[in-house]
Amino acid sequence: MLVKVFVTPREGILDPQGRATEGALRSLGFGGVNSVRVGRYIVLDIDAPTKAAAEEAAKKMCEQLLANPLIEDYRFEVEGA
Amino acid sequence: MLVKVFVTPREGILDPQGRATEGALRSLGFGGVNSVRVGRYIVLDIDAPTKAAAEEAAKKMCEQLLANPLIEDYRFEVEGA
Amino acid sequence: MKWGVVSFPGSLDDADALYALREVMGQDATRLWHKDERLMGAQCIILPGGFSYGDYLRCGAIARFSPIMKSIARFAADGGLVIGTCNGFQILCEARLLPGVLVRNRSLSFICDRVIVRVENARTPFTCATRAGDLLRLPIKHGEGRYVAPEDEIRQIEERGQVLLRYVDASGAETDEANPNGSMHAIAGIANERFNVFGLMPHPEHAVEKMLVGGDDGLKLFHSVIESVR
Amino acid sequence: MSAVSLPGEPVVDVVQARAHGLTEGEYAAIERCLGRTPTFTELGVFSVMWSEHCSYKSSRKHLRMLPMRGPRVAGGPGENAGAIDIGDGWVAVFKIESHNHPSFVEPYQGAATGVGGILRDIFTMGARPIASMNSLKFGSFDHPRTRYLLSGVVGGIGGYGNCVGVPTVAGEVMFDAAYNANILVNAFCLGLARREELQSARARGAGNPVLYVGSATGRDGIHGASLLASAEFDAESASKRPTVQVGDPFTEKLLIEACLEAMKTGAIVAIQDMGAAGLTSSSSEMAGRGGLGIELDLDRVPLREPGLTPYEILLSESQERMLLVAERGREGELAAVFEKWDLHAVTVGRITDDARWRALYCGRVVADIPVASLSDEAPVYDRPAAPPAMPMRVRGTKKRPVAPEPGAALRALLASPNICSRRWVYRQYDWIVQSNTVVGPGSDAAIVRIKGSRRGLAMKVDSNPRMCAIDPYLGAVATVCEAARNVACAGARPAGITNCLNYGNPERPEIMWQLVRGIEGLRDAAIAFETPVISGNVSLYNETEGRAIPPTPTIAMVGVFEDVERRVTQCFKQPGDVILVVSTAPPSLAGSEFDALFGTVAEGLERIDLERERKLIEGLVGCAEGGLVHSAHDVAEGGFAVALAEACFNLDGIFGAEVELALPLGGAAEALFGEGASTVIISAPTDRIEAIGTLFSPLEIRPIGRVSDRARLRIDSLIDEDVRGLMAVYEEALAGRLGAK
Ligand SMILES: Nc1ncnc2c1ncn2[C@@H]1O[C@H](COP(=O)(O)OP(=O)(O)O)[C@@H](O)[C@H]1O
């Protein structure tokens, strides 16, 4: 099954990369950019008997490895099968 | 409007980060992990008169800055308004 | 005394730490392999700098799960001395053996330079051979050394005197320019609540010989540990 | 035995050969040495092995004139990198290589994989890489792409080098409009080995297994966009072919440790990295050197994705891969070492005694070629060379007809991207790791110590395209002189050279002439300094829309210290010291940074008297060994005034200089800002003047002033500047222009 994980910097936690990207976009002449947050997008192909099982596994993976709860929020979607 | 950009390593391009994450998940005892690709997830809040305009802008931003067309593919979704 | 230096895949400064301890300070130091769980009777364990697992995903996030880390967590829980420099610091944070986390430098680029740090708390096993207020000139080399933690946590850390080293300028003053990576409160090194686990971004193991670019101010930190143990 | 094309593969004929970049003559030669039409796979193999990049067909004849042997040379010519004996049983293995085009296409990955490639050339020799340098040429600073390329390249060099734990200790950066459409990225690496531990890439022992270790093979860097058009069968796989290779420094680090450990078992007979033309070149070259044959079983090659054709497997340039020949029966021993480092060694073939290079795929022989025809018998050309009607000049746009007054000119030069501090660059490189760096970036040459010995090495990479543009011979000589001088100023005795020859299209007689004259200059200077050229690399076709880069031979010089405590650095240390100048010839504004900035009409170059250059080097080394001087600094870009200012920039306490040159008002520019000549600025206690003089004789040493503790730099009544002000200009120029902190 296809698991898509979205990891984003916690609200309130500084996001230098986002700020730099914002600046770069402005200097490229893009107007009306209010905010930019840069996070990670992780696509996993895993075997799981059921969607529920896949979600179970994805949650564990995020909590243990894929995201750092101190500074990051995560969200995931399970597709297919 | 909210623009969500998903940047992933191009098909056929080496993804060392994905490989390392895959290995780590295995050694953490997660079975049945077939593949992992690690990319970037960028969330922008931009002003745009219409959804079409926002999409127009998002495409430009991806091509000019947010993704490296030589080694990355990108996809985006526009929400709100 | 007996030291243990851990080698993870991608560790770089492990060899340098071993060289500093053995050849320069005449200490008894062994290399600890990440797949191993034995700590070989080490009295102080060093998690070295480098790019464990390529620093992929997040610095230290993968190394944290190595077999040896279980033993080290137990060792620390029993009050054993643990020092993490640079990547080692990042690993200790990821492993929650130290509060907070290290993120991309403010400049977003890797920085290799010599900085000045001020000793904030000299009543710890890692700083007892120094005096509070002492200035040390130490090398840094990292892309992700910006220390961040929730404000309330930082406040507690400060109150308990867990901040051991702070970036300052040549006059000993805290200035924005003197803070190379934008760390909160200019924090360069912190200890845990029990003061037996110490993490710092500067590299004392690269500051043990006058002849080399790093100078030798790092010796003071190693000597502190040696004194505290005897 | 004959070989077969696979179903669906394009027909092989002259047209297909041309699409592969082979000439009709070359195609005929291929048919001759096979006695038949090549299979599609064989055609691909020949096309890469006979390419300029792999075969050196345009330069080989001329490279033979370089002095490659000498008492210190401990191996090299013919191997992956050269080695010189540095005493106490140690050898230094080093080489420089270009990664120009990939870095122009994708600066970060291009530069990163360039570093990775040169590292493998070094540790494949059995040497642990201990220091890196790089030479970078970008377009004019104001060119729209320059900043992007600069930060990408510097980021890539740091990203890779820092992660493998090899310090980047020196380099050079130049900006010039001549490189707008073709930047240069030359990467140098030096490794250390015990003499008896040197490894070879010469296959031995028919029946010995061939092992593959490292990253799996993907479709990276397979050549020939042109040919793909003609090959429908892989139009689809072609679309999957990345045009850019991504480096994995983490795997490289594991390879370094694992290979060095595996070598200690003694079970490795031969080993070579898979560089250009990957599996094909490494396998055929190892077999070729041993006069043996090799058979590859392509079904066993680890693949990153399914469905690669034999053609793709053989031509892939995926990074971080090594090929080695093991002693029969000891594969297990080696596999165990690699497993320890989470790497898998796979047996993909064996050495044969029939001197043929054979590739099998699904039970079919897809290539069967005489080994020699892939290496030694590759074509060699003696291309016509002729000087151009008019010498080409690299020129800055004429800013003003007349230069500003000396003080302003000095400040302008110190702020020039070609002269100002490179701190913004080397701050992004780890120059500390491995605990050997005695002098890092920011001085004339970098210095590393050799652990467990008193010895040390000094190294510097230099180039001088502007002089080469005026006179490719003198320019090359001057470049070697500068590199030697940088090393000798540090107090080390120049011991060996590696070089990277960056030129345009050799099929044009004037480019070929530049190349030949450049090699002649390198030869003459190398002979004069008794510094053998132990390795190198040639990068041709550096041109865009018919406009070639200026001839750019990049020279890396390595010098040896018997006692590294005898080192010298470039900045003043003692107020009251006398400032001495030693020079081999009068300076000239031709091709100088001053010329580029202010567009003065510069005359031709002074001829270079190599005997006097040798004396200068001898004198510098003598002064260091005798501990006679407090500082020595080479006069390079920006001339005397800039070098004098740099000597005042001592980070642990700024000094000043009081200098009397008795220059004529007006025509002082030559003396203050001229380049070309070999000139050094020395500071020493007054009572040493005589001793120093004898060491340099017959060169004359000129006392021109004193080091002062007042932070002012004064030359006659022409220049009187505050050193801190100058230093601020020098330090902040690059970061300032890049809008970074
Ligand atoms: N790309 C680079 N990487 C590392 N160090 C560099 C680089 N470019 C310049 N440097 C350092 O900056 C200093 C000045 O460089 P350069 O002008 O080439 O020296 P020189 O004038 O003696 O030839 C040297 O110490 C050199 O090693």
Ligand SMILES: [Mg+2]
């Ligand atoms: Mg130079």
